[in-house]
Amino acid sequence: MIERFYLKDYLSFNEAELNLNNGLVVFTGPSGSGKSILMESILTSVGGSSCDATLCESSVTWEIDEEECRIESDDINVFKHIKKEKSRYFINNQSLSRKAMSSVAAKYLRHLSLKDFSDFENENLLAILDERIEAKSKSIKALKKKFHEVYTEYHWTEHELKVIEEEEKKIVELKEFAAFEIKKIEDINPQPNEDEELLEIKKELSRKEKVLESIGSANEIFNYEHLVASALEQLDVDSSFFDDAMNELRAVFDGAEEKFNALEDVDVESVLNRIEELSGLKRRYGSIEEALTYKEQKMQELQKYENIEIEKHDLEQKYEELSREVEQLANELSALREAELMAFEKDLNIYLKNLYLREAKLTMQRVAYSKIGQDMLRIELNGTALDKISTGEFNRLRLAVLALKSEHMNKNGGVLMLDEIDANLSGEESMSVARVLKQLAEHFQIFVISHQPQLTSMGDQHFLVYKDGTISKTKELDFDERVDEIARIISGDKISDEAKKFARELLEAKK
The missing domain is CATH 1.10.287 (Helix Hairpins)
Structure with missing residues (x-):
C-alpha cells in the first residue's frame, strides 16, 4: 500500500500531505478543486505519469526485487519525483529512469482510467477460472504443474525438430561446404608455429652470405693467437683467460658456419612459397592456430551432419510420445475448465446484474498449445465485443472480473486508482459500484474520485479536496x-x- 504521499508546488497546490490507510480511499470536492491534479501527482510519484510538480513523494510497503532493480529494499520504500530543470526519479534516494521506476511500481499499482484490456487477456481470465476450480478441487494445481513441465519439454523438442528439418533441406550443401573447408586446410597442412620458424629461416637465408664473409675475415685473428700467448708469457701473465676467450670465439664462429652450411640444402623458393601459403591461411582465419580450430569445428559439424538422421529419428519418437502426453493433459485441463465455465459465467452475471449491466457470454475454444493449455476464453457483453462497448460499461465489467478474482485472493493485490468511475451513473448504479469496490477493498488499496454520495459513503477513508482562495488543499474528514x-x-x-x-x-x- 501507499502509506504516505507528499506533494509540493504543482498548479493550484502549494503543498499537500496525505497519511493513507488501506481499503477504499475516497477523494471528493467541488469541480475544479484539484482532485484530478492530486491523482496525477500520486501517479507521477511512482513513474506512472509526468507532471511539473517540484516534488511528488510516496512511501510504500511494496517489496522491491533488489537483484532486478539493483536498489536496496527497506520496510518502507520511498518513491520520489523531483523537477527543477528536468524530471528526476528516485527510489530510496537512488536515481533511476522513469521507465525503470514505472516497471517496479507496475507490479503493485494499476490505474483503471483507460480501456486497459489486460484483465480480459486469456491468461488472466483462465487464471481466475482455474482459481475457482482449485477452490473446489486441489487436483488442478498438480495437473497444471505436470502440463507445464511436459509442455516445456514438448515445445523444446518441437523446436529442435524444426531446426533439424531446416538443416536437412540444405544438408548436402552444408556437408559439401564443410568437406571443402576441411580439405582446403588439410591440403596446406599447417603446423603450429610453422610460420614463425619459416620466417626465421627466411631471415637467416637473407643474411647468410654476408655473415659467412664476415666470419671468414674475422678468422684471421687466429693466425696471431700464438703471438698474443707469447707476449703474455713474457709478461708473466697467466694466458688462460685469453685461451678461454679464443676458444669461445672459435665455438661461436664454428656454430654459425655449421648453422649456415645446414641451409645449403634449403630451397629458398620453396620456403617463400610455403610462407605465402601460410599467409593466405592467416589472412582468412587470423592465425594458424585459428585455422586449425576452424578445421576441427568443421570436422565436428560434418560428423553431426552424418549423424543427423539418427538424431532426427530419436527426436521424432520423443516428440510423438510427448504429443500424446500433452494432448492427454491438455484435454484433462480443458474438461475441468469446461465443467466450471457455466458457474463462472453465472457468477459473473450476478455481479453484472448488480452493476446494472447486460449479461455477459463466455465462450471457450481450443487453440494451439501454450504453457497454459489449449483453451482460449473470451467475454462478450450481450453479443457486443469488448472494444465496442462504452467506457462506463467497460470499467464496470472490469470491476466485476476483478471482484470474481478477489474471491479467491489470499494476499494483498496492491493499489487500484480510479478517477470518476461513478460519473453519470444513477444512485442505484453508483451504489452497486460502491459495493463491488468495497469487496475489492478487502484485497486492494483503492483510490477513487467520486461525485456520488453512495460511493463516497462506502469509503474507509475520506479526503476533501477544496480551494482556499486560489490554493488547493486537502483535509481528512x-x-x-x-x-x-x-x-x-x-x-x-x-x-x-x-x-x-x-x-x-x-x-x-x-x-
Missing part, C-alpha cells in the same frame, strides 16, 4: 465532516436538513 460533505454532494452548496439526514443514514448503514 471525520464522521460529522463526512456527513456535511456528502450532504453537499446531494444538495449543492445550500445544504438541506434532508440532505444531511440522508448522508448520515448512508454512513451509518455502511457501519
Whole structure:
C-alpha cells in the first residue's frame, strides 16, 4: 500500500500531505478543486505519469526485487519525483529512469482510467477460472504443474525438430561446404608455429652470405693467437683467460658456419612459397592456430551432419510420445475448465446484474498449445465485443472480473486508482459500484474520485479536496465532516436538513 504521499508546488497546490490507510480511499470536492491534479501527482510519484510538480513523494510497503532493480529494499520504500530543470526519479534516494521506476511500481499499482484490456487477456481470465476450480478441487494445481513441465519439454523438442528439418533441406550443401573447408586446410597442412620458424629461416637465408664473409675475415685473428700467448708469457701473465676467450670465439664462429652450411640444402623458393601459403591461411582465419580450430569445428559439424538422421529419428519418437502426453493433459485441463465455465459465467452475471449491466457470454475454444493449455476464453457483453462497448460499461465489467478474482485472493493485490468511475451513473448504479469496490477493498488499496454520495459513503477513508482562495488543499474528514460533505454532494452548496439526514443514514448503514 501507499502509506504516505507528499506533494509540493504543482498548479493550484502549494503543498499537500496525505497519511493513507488501506481499503477504499475516497477523494471528493467541488469541480475544479484539484482532485484530478492530486491523482496525477500520486501517479507521477511512482513513474506512472509526468507532471511539473517540484516534488511528488510516496512511501510504500511494496517489496522491491533488489537483484532486478539493483536498489536496496527497506520496510518502507520511498518513491520520489523531483523537477527543477528536468524530471528526476528516485527510489530510496537512488536515481533511476522513469521507465525503470514505472516497471517496479507496475507490479503493485494499476490505474483503471483507460480501456486497459489486460484483465480480459486469456491468461488472466483462465487464471481466475482455474482459481475457482482449485477452490473446489486441489487436483488442478498438480495437473497444471505436470502440463507445464511436459509442455516445456514438448515445445523444446518441437523446436529442435524444426531446426533439424531446416538443416536437412540444405544438408548436402552444408556437408559439401564443410568437406571443402576441411580439405582446403588439410591440403596446406599447417603446423603450429610453422610460420614463425619459416620466417626465421627466411631471415637467416637473407643474411647468410654476408655473415659467412664476415666470419671468414674475422678468422684471421687466429693466425696471431700464438703471438698474443707469447707476449703474455713474457709478461708473466697467466694466458688462460685469453685461451678461454679464443676458444669461445672459435665455438661461436664454428656454430654459425655449421648453422649456415645446414641451409645449403634449403630451397629458398620453396620456403617463400610455403610462407605465402601460410599467409593466405592467416589472412582468412587470423592465425594458424585459428585455422586449425576452424578445421576441427568443421570436422565436428560434418560428423553431426552424418549423424543427423539418427538424431532426427530419436527426436521424432520423443516428440510423438510427448504429443500424446500433452494432448492427454491438455484435454484433462480443458474438461475441468469446461465443467466450471457455466458457474463462472453465472457468477459473473450476478455481479453484472448488480452493476446494472447486460449479461455477459463466455465462450471457450481450443487453440494451439501454450504453457497454459489449449483453451482460449473470451467475454462478450450481450453479443457486443469488448472494444465496442462504452467506457462506463467497460470499467464496470472490469470491476466485476476483478471482484470474481478477489474471491479467491489470499494476499494483498496492491493499489487500484480510479478517477470518476461513478460519473453519470444513477444512485442505484453508483451504489452497486460502491459495493463491488468495497469487496475489492478487502484485497486492494483503492483510490477513487467520486461525485456520488453512495460511493463516497462506502469509503474507509475520506479526503476533501477544496480551494482556499486560489490554493488547493486537502483535509481528512471525520464522521460529522463526512456527513456535511456528502450532504453537499446531494444538495449543492445550500445544504438541506434532508440532505444531511440522508448522508448520515448512508454512513451509518455502511457501519
